[in-house]
Amino acid sequence: MNYLVDFLKKDIGTQKAIDFWHTLSVNQKKEIEKILDLKDYDVDKLKIFSNYTHTYGYGLSHESITCVIFCAVAEILHYNKKNNMNRVFIANSGGLDSAVVSGLLSRALKLGKVADQNFEVVSYGLPIESNPEHGKRAEEVASCFNLKHIVVDGLDDIYRDFKNVIMPLANSLNFNDEEVRRGLGNVKARLRMIINFFGTTKPGSYVMSTDNLSELYMAFWTLMGDVGAFAPIQHVLKGLEEPFIALALGVPDSVLDAKPTDGLNVHKSLDDDEGGDTDAFKGIYYPHLDAIICHAVKNGLKLDETKFIMVNANLIDSVYSSQETVDLLIRQMASPASVWKRTKGSIGTSIGRESLGLDDLKNIAEKL
Secondary structure (H helix, E strand, C coil): CHHHHHHHHHHECCECHHHHHCCCCHHHHHHHHHHCCCCCCCHHHHHHCHHHCCCCCCCCCHHHHHHHHHHHHHHHHHHHHHCCCCEEEEECCCCHHHHHHHHHHHHHHHHHHHCCCCCEEEEEECCCCCCHHHHHHHHHHHHHCCCEEEECCCHHHHHHHHHHHHHHHHHHCCCCHHHHHHHHHHHHHHHHHHHHHHHHHCCCEEEECCCCHHHHHHCCCCCCCCCCCEECCCCCCCCCCHHHHHHHHCCCHHHHHCCCCCCCCCCCCCCCCCCCHHHHCCCCCHHHHHHHHHHHHHCCCCCCCCCCCCCCHHHCCCCCCCHHHHHHHHHHHCCHHHHHHHHCCCCCEECCHHHHCCCCHHHHHHHC
16 A cells, blocks of 8 residues: 555655556555445446436446546645645535535545545535425435534524515615525525635635536536635536446435435526426436537537537437527526636636546537
């Protein structure tokens, strides 16, 4: 194991984790997989989770998953070491993104012990008029990964007081119901982030981001509301890649089975139930949104340009993928507001796809 200790203690920062990974033998990779305590899984298991079921010809191989997890964990340790960090805060919503990042942090704790690089992880539960099931899943995730979990109660009262103050302003500005819904949803996100960042008052502490690549393209986050300092999965596709990583980390089935939602009630539900991310994407589930993104990138879509790119809806395997819907989603990706958020808004430090060993989106489009 000296090879791993030497890398973590000496070379990390001078040699990328992905470059180190490519120098390892098959047996060394298996040893790292064991240290990371990755779980045996059956890819077919994903078929039981309707939110992530698809028939596209792309997925992550066993070695690719191990590579992604190792590189993400090593880069977390590198960030901690480079910036003298010893405590990480993560807002745990009970959703897939925070569960996967919690799983990565739990492995970073394991790998950190190998290199005498210890740090603390604090998982926050921050309910604000939230579905109790979300809180239960968050506690299940924290327990699954042996993370310290703190539930901050009392935010409902603060939010209601704030709403009483802000609603006269919304009325004077003639906000419609949808604008009020979005505005108050963003208030919830920013209130949570106030609590999340409170802990960073102590030197050596930072907030971990849980955003993914699908939402980066859609600019699907709240400015100054749900972005931390470091984002380990910001370049991972939520529908086509993240579920594979979740299985290997041992994310609870209850999380994979849950309808993706921001928990903020920003979007009116399509099914008269709790609103969710698929409602925001006009019924398109994440694997199909990812397919749209990959085809759009292949056709010329760029994160920093406002150019609309055409993608044939027939390429998307979803009953909701009318040409009108596909065009609408790409227009949102390429809108001036979305480009501004990605280029001028704070999105923290992230790990690129190449540094995680993930394929280029253009190449993925060829496999779909």
